[in-house]
Amino acid sequence: MAKGFGRLAIPSAAGLARFSIDSDRIRVGWVQYGAAELDGSSYRWEHDLMERAGTIIRLLAGTAAMLSLVDADAGQPAPQTAAAAVTVANPVTKPVPNQDVDSPLRNAYQQMNTASCSLAGSCTVFFPATTATMTAVTHVGCFFSLSTAGTLLNSYLGIQDQNPFAPLPFFAYPVFDGSVGYGINTDTYLVYAAGQIPQVTIFGSNAPVSGLGCTVSGWSVK
Secondary structure, rough: OOOHHHHHHEEOOEEEEEEEEEEEEEEHHHHHHHHOOOHHHHHHHHHHHHHHHHHHHHHHHHHHHHHHHHHHHHHHOOOOOOOOOOOOOOOOOOOOOOOOOOOOOOOOOHHHEEEEEEEEEEEEEEOOOOOOOOOEEEEEEHHHHEEOOEEEEEEEEEEEEOOOEEEEEOOEEEEEEEEEEEEEEEEEEEEOOOOOOOEEEEEEEEEEEEEEEEEEEEEOOO
16 A cells, blocks of 8 residues: 555556645655656645635635625515605695495485375476586475365376486375375385486376375485
8 A cells, every 4th residue: 555644645557646635735645566656746735735725715715705794684684764744735715525325414415396186196206417427316205186076096106208216105195175185205216317307207196186285305426
């Protein structure tokens, strides 16, 4: 077995390379099998190995320093950007539009009108055309009379020249001077688009409906 001073021996076809590493330097010797130890400087092994080892050590030290910086940054929270304040002007002369869309009084609607009919059959009172995008009539109140010779058949809330309608129950007052007074005071629900005309119609037979007056109320959305 070849003699040497190294801690690690690696055999090769040409001979035996042996390495010795201490705190000051790296030494390399090369010997032939059975030959005397050669001067390392002849082949520059020691010089080359020391340069390469120094380069590797510097690279490892730099990598360790970078990893320590990455670990330190990983624990830091991301910088926060302060939110800018937003001021909304609301002057009395031109306030910001706002509305409680769930309130029944968001845009109150109410109309009253009368009609007097001279013939038996239907008697209708019409109201002004609605102007809001949508108007809902939710209550109707009416008063009218009919001769005792006639019979009251039915009444309803409707839309002029349109099919939708809502029947309206009525009640009777005591007979007075040959006529029966009737009243309507009921909650209902019928929706009108802009430009449609609400109406209340009373049907009677054998006598005309007289003194018809009605009030419709509800809400609208502009």
